Amino acid sequence: MSHAIDAGGHDDHGHEGHGHGEHGHMPFLAHHFDDPEQQFDSGKLGMWLFLVTEVLFFSGMFCAYALYRARNPEVWTFASQFLNETLGAFNTGVLLFSSLSMAWGVRCAQLRQRTGLVVCLATTLGCAAMFLGIKAVEYTHKWDLGLLPAGFYESQFLPHAPHTGLSSWLYTLSYIPAACVVGFAIWYVLTIVQGKKRMSEIAGPLLVTALCYFVGVLIGIAFQNAEEAAHKAEHTATAHVVADGEKEPVDAEHIVGEHGDHNADALSATVGAASEAGVPGGRPIEAIDQKGGAGLFFSIYYCMTGVHALHILGGMGVMVWLLVRATKDQFNEQYFGPVDYVGLYWHLVDLIWIYLFPLLYLIK
Known part of the structure; x- marks a missing residue:
């Protein structure tokens, strides 16, 4: 005998009516969908609508990049010397x-x-952790050199300045991993x-993911060194040229005071090379390497990459x-949307x- 179903989905005996009998056999199918x-x-x-908002979000930063780069080309020419193209390229390969x-x-x-999906997700997680480990080495190396956003920028215009030992910042970032x-x-x-x-299938990939962060750190340190x-x-070769009188030496006494364990000749040669690098607009390096100059580049760098x-x-x-x-075997040929x-x-x-x-590493 048929029963009438009211607007709330209940029949005259108080039972819920589903309208789609197959839902009982498809626990993943929400009640408001037909199939x-x-x-x-x-x-x-x-998801596509969400990704459009993400593109718009990053587009604002790309517009800021284009505007400030067009107005300050010499800043980008100078400050880009501090970025490690090798690490950036390696990270690109990792993400691909x-x-x-x-x-x-x-x-x-x-x-x-099921097993293939678990392995693929674990691999993707490991690559992501490795990417972050390499970025941690990049970031902390720059922080040690004072390459900070505008308002905090403290560098003494030393592209590729010598750097010894592991950064205390790197230890700090590595506590959680x-x-x-x-x-x-x-x-x-x-x-x-x-x-x-099943629990081991979750704990194992998560352990590998955490270890991959430190693999990225080791790779970053190796490339950085x-x-x-x-x-x-x-720089040593340049210092020899300076000693032969072919170039005017640059006084690095004020720099050595802050980096006493660095080689003074190398520092002088570094600054000399940067000063003679030739930057558009004819502005001196000292005018570029300040809070309103190179600090602007690193503000955009940290904003976009962060x-x-x-x-x-x-x-x-x-x-x-x-x-x-995935370990619960919840995905199949009919339900793989997530x-x-x-x-x-x-x-x-x-x-x-x-x-x-x-945009940040290659275009000088």
Whole structure:
């Protein structure tokens, strides 16, 4: 016997009416969608709209970059000498590989390949952590040299200034990743001992992710030291030229006072090379290397790369959520939308870096 269903979805016996009998067999299908395809398309449209707002957000910073660069070309010519192109290029490769692993993860979700999806998400997380580790080395090296945003900028116009030892700032930034390594390692061991297979599939990738941060730190330090060694050799050769009287030496006494453990000849040669680098507009280096000059470049640098790093962290947080759901085998050929949506977001984050890298590191 049929029952009347009121506007609230209840029949005359008080039972809820669903209107779509198949929902009981599809726990992932929300009640306001007719079928999985409609749910997927709606979610994807929402993600594209969100990505449009992200593009508009970064567009404001790109416009600021273009405006200030056009007005102060000599500042960019000078300040870009402080950036390590090798580290930037390596990080670009890391993010491109992470896009590949994320796309592969989407395919694994479509084919209901649970293990493959877990591996792909773990790989993407590891690449993201490695990227952040390398950025930590870049940031802390600049902080030690006083290469800070306008208002805090303190550098003595020393591109590629010699730098010894690990930065205390790097230790500070590494406290949380180190705590994550210890915590995830303990958790992983406990899951193995207790035989909790699904929990170990979560703890293991998270442990690898935390360790990848320190892999990035080691890679960053290695590239940074190699770059500094090359510049030190170049500056030493320049110092010999100065000693032969071919160039006017630059007084570095005030610099040596702050960097007493650095080689004075190398510092003099560094400043001399920067002074003779030739900058558009004819402004002297001393006028560029001040809070309103190079500090402006680093204000934009930290703003753009810092906001991008925050988006990396946000993407990692959502991927951990996907990892937990993947271990529960919640994705299949009819329901893989969340993985696809996060993949779209991650590709945009990678694309933004592909623009940031040449604009900040390569264009002199």
